[in-house]
Amino acid sequence: MLSSRLPRNPNIYALIDCNNFYASCERVFDPSLRGRPVVVLSNNDGCAIARSEEAKDLGIKMGQPFFEWERLAALHDIRVFSSNFALYGDMSHRVMTILRDFSPDLEIYSIDEAFLLLNGMNIDHEKYGREIRQRVLQWTGLPVSVGIALTKTLAKVANHIAKRQKFRGGVSCLLDAAVCDAVLAETPVQDLWGIGRQKMKLLNSYGIINALQLKDADDVWVKKHLSVMTLRTVYELRGISCVGFEQIPPDKKTIAATRSFGTEVSSFEELNESLAAYTARAAEKMREQDCGAGSMLIFVETSPFKENYYANSASIAINPVSGYTPVLMKYAAALLRQIYRDGKIYKRAGVILGDFQKADSGSYELFADTRREAQREKLMAALDGLNRQERQVVFGQEGLAKPWFMRQSRKSPSFSTRISECLKAR
DNA sequence: TCTGGGGTCCTAGGACCC
């Protein structure tokens, strides 16, 4: 019955998305948080980046600054946490490992989302979705939602309603064309993957309000007024798969490390220390994909919420290409000298590396003393090995006191990644 | 007092060349 409506060899995508992921992670290790409002803050304890259902019900918005709802938090005994990415990363890994058992084709889309390809399986898809949900919940304690459909964009829609409509039990399947259209008619365009505020405004101004209307829009018109990306979305709504499936994540084209400061930073020395630390972090991430940097950009900025806002950036080509942290730190310091202005109160700074070349590509350090390069590579490999689990060895340039380091006054213990902080049974 | 971080892709416009 169902199969007669499907294309002959359809792709069938399941999107599994962890509910309120960071807040749910905190809950796993502290059962007293169940049923209570929980919020996780961004770096520097700035604003809300994850909220339990109870916290959403209290009106706390995504991205809302903490100081705006601090009183509310006290009033309702909201449990507020600094972000603990070591914990979330580890929990994410556990979820992905479980998902791999349900299909050989897994694409990890973000820390809390993954697509599974369910092609050619002789299964009841909705039932399969419930099994996935049940097992992840049982094995990790994390609630997930599952959306199943013919394209990634439709699977996103399915996931969205699985989350929102409680009677569905966390799973929804849009493989039936009539059911799918009915759901699209109820879906505002801005809820679609790839449609943000600007595109919503434009579509709305032409009378396209819901996803079904966009699905039926004229191709030429869409390409002219929006973009090829939006045209791709339109095709996906029609059940024609246009977004590739990537089991192996492609190498990054840029790698950044940027932070807001925990305190006021004015001196060149402190700014330089922070940039050295960010350079070290970015270089470490870059070496994970076995690359050297061909360019660097640094930026500094004062608070955009205060008067006399100042922001500036400087970039440079790195020749020869390098993956050696001390060399990169020298570039960063030289760039900072170009844009540093005395008497400003800086709030944020960052380093972005780009134009990568693979370490084994030949042109890498072409004219350099190869023996020295070999030693440098070994040194960096040893350093990265030591710092893999947690930072143990740092460069003198990063400073020791780090007064500029971000605030994190409400962090939960690293339950799952530090032996000294794991839960103890009594 | 207090407002995150890390990515990708597209497009428009300028520089430059023939």
Next chain:
DNA sequence: TCTGGGGTCCTAGGACCC
């Protein structure tokens, strides 16, 4: 003082995502 057009490459900025 008037006077072409087309192609490529690069960059900055915008839009979007989680």
